[in-house]
Amino acid sequence: MIANIVEWLTSSATWSGDTGLWARIVEHLWYSLLAVAIAAVIAIPLGLWVGHTGRAKWLVSLANSLRAVPTLGLLFAVALWLGPKISGDLAFLIPSVVVLVILVIPPILSGVYAGVEAVDPATRDAARGMGMRGMEVVRQVEIPNAMPLILSGLRSAFLQVIATATVAAYIGLGGLGRYLVDGIKTGDYVSTAxxxxxxxxxxxxxxGILALVQRLVVSPGLTGGRSGRSRRGRRNAEVANSSAPAGMSADGGGVVSDAT
Known part of the structure; x- marks a missing residue:
């Protein structure tokens, strides 16, 4: 079986043509990117608002409860409801995208909300003390500090949607789900696997690509990286030394002589 799968994956016929593996991967990524983009437009502003104001936290709980909804059952329900009202290929595309958007809103919303809520209140107060107001605090303080959790939510969303976009094949769309649906139907378990x-x-x-992007975008000081720790260590040492008694080092060591 494994040898047959390797042979199938390395065959040029598997990768070529309009229904080949390259074409299916492009379709799969298109469905996934479209769903994540729409979900991000909805969830990121909502998460920023809830985290910044502390209001309507029940929206986050409501969104997380949607994770329990069976994806395939929801797809059939939405397809039967919207399908007759839409003509052409959109009758298959829109129900699939709607279901995938519902699937990926919770991780994005939770990540943004958790990231903003976790910002140190003293940091917000300092920003307001410098004259920042409203959206300035959000843009210049909360979003940069919340970036690790925001990007973690997006990574989780991409993982979920890529794994689940295979359900689109059940209502006639393409993508990698075609190999699963058609393979099971015809008994071709090599292409299914x-x-x-x-x-x-x-x-x-x-x-992996998103992890690399996260590493490049997020400040090392927020991730506990080596450079961030060293900078924090230097700052702590400077503060400690400035408050230590004259002639005494901050680490409690011996007296520092003033003599040259």
Whole structure:
């Protein structure tokens, strides 16, 4: 079985054509990117507002409760409701995207809200003391400090949507889910297993790229990186030394002689 899967994956016929593996990967990524983009437009501003104001926290709990909804059952329900009202290929695309958006809103919303709420209140007070107001505090203080959790929420959303976008094939769309649906229907378990493997590898690849982006975007001081720790250590030492008694080092060591 493993040898057959390897042969299927390395065959040029598997990758070529309008229904080949390259075309299915592009379709799969298109569905995933579209769903995450729409969900981000909804969830990021909402998470910033809830985290900044502390109001309507129940929205985060409500969104998280949507994780318990069966994705395939919701897809069929939305398709039966919206499908007859829409013509053409959109009758299949819109229900799938709606379901995927519902799936990925919770991790994005939770990440943004948790990141903003975790910002030290003293940092906000200092920003307001410098004359910042409203959206200035959000843009210049809360978003930069919340960036690790915001990007973690986006990474979680991408992992979930890439793994779940296979359900789009159940209502006639393309993507890597075609190998699972068609393979099971025809008894071609080699392509079924191969398609599932490609979905897993694609999710890991995208997560790895986003992890690299997160490492480049987020300040080392927020991630506890080596440079961030060293800078904090230097600042703490400077503060401690400035408050230590004259002639005494901050680490409690011996007396520092003033003699030259």
């Amino acid at each position: 191969g398609g599932a493997l490609v979905v897993s590898l694609l999710a890991l690849l995208v997560d």
